Amino acid sequence: MLKKERHDFIMRQINLHNRVLTSDLVQLLNVSEDTIRRDLQELVDEGHLFKVHGGALSKSYHSSFDDSTVYARDKKIVIAKKATELIKDGMVVLIGGGTTILEFTKQLPQGLSATFFTISPLVAVELAKYNNVEVVLIGGLFSKNSQVTYGGHVISQLSEIKADLCLMGTSALHPEGGLTDTDWEINQLKKAMLACSKKSAVLCISEKLNITLRLKVCPIESISYLVTELDKEHESLSNYQKKDVNIL
Structure with missing residues (x-):
């Protein structure tokens, strides 16, 4: 090559x-x-x-976040706008990190009144711009690679939360392989986030669909909502529809 x-x-x-x-x-x-x-x-x-x-x-x-460098940003904005439909006043929301999640925080309605727990300092900064949103940053070891907090202390704090909804990005999603990742610590973190939430939503550009990485987070059946930039009837999503995932 x-x-x-x-x-x-x-x-x-x-x-x-x-x-x-x-x-x-x-x-x-x-x-x-x-x-x-x-x-x-x-x-x-x-x-x-x-x-x-x-x-x-x-x-x-990187921590010096720059919109101009975001890959597939137009698609992520479409996803972000769809995902805001899941957020209602009074909800307790647990939210991860990543560029799609950051786009989501920028699309929330200004008058929203809700509580957000997050493992991402960058996400916390964006959420703090909303007057009626309470932001709780879960502290612990900081991953330079993933730009989120992680480790046993974070997982312990997560176990005390009862969230209405968990929103997270992903590296890979497959109808048979489920949600997967490559980082052991982040894998354990995502499992803990899902465990303390009534419902979950994965925000995912279509290029990350039908990919399986080496570490499994959860089966597809554990995900309540799949949010992509595609129309929910798109043929690429047919195998996910068969798994009874709600597609936005």
Whole structure:
């Protein structure tokens, strides 16, 4: 595979999943670790991503959040607007992190009165702009890769919450494989979030559908709502409809 083809592949993985691991790229591209390290450094030097220990992050996932770098932002705005239909006054909402979730926070109605618990400092900052929204940031260890808090202390706090709705983004969703991820800590975090919520909604661009990663969060049946940019009758969603997932 030519270097440009490797770079294009790496950037697609970054755009879809917001982060990549060097070890995964070595296996997926069947090249040496040194080759991947050089590729990542070149992409860093060109300003396309941020290099971190063990891999790389999307520029749109960095703390200096910049709308112009968000991959598929138009699609994520469509998803965000649909997802706001699930939010009602008086609700207790548990919300994750990521670029689609950040777009969601910007689409909420100004007069909304609700309580939001979040593991994302960036999401907390956006939610704090609403006068009638109470924001609770759940503290713990901070993941530089995922830009959220995690660990046993966070999971312990989550166990004390009874949320009406949990909203989260995803790296991959499959009608048979369910919700999956690549990061063990984030995987455990998502499980804890789902466990303390009456209902759940996954916000997912269609490019992340029909993909399965190595760590399972939950089966598709555990998800109450699937929100994509597609029309709910789109043929790509037929296998999800068969699983009785409510599609927005």
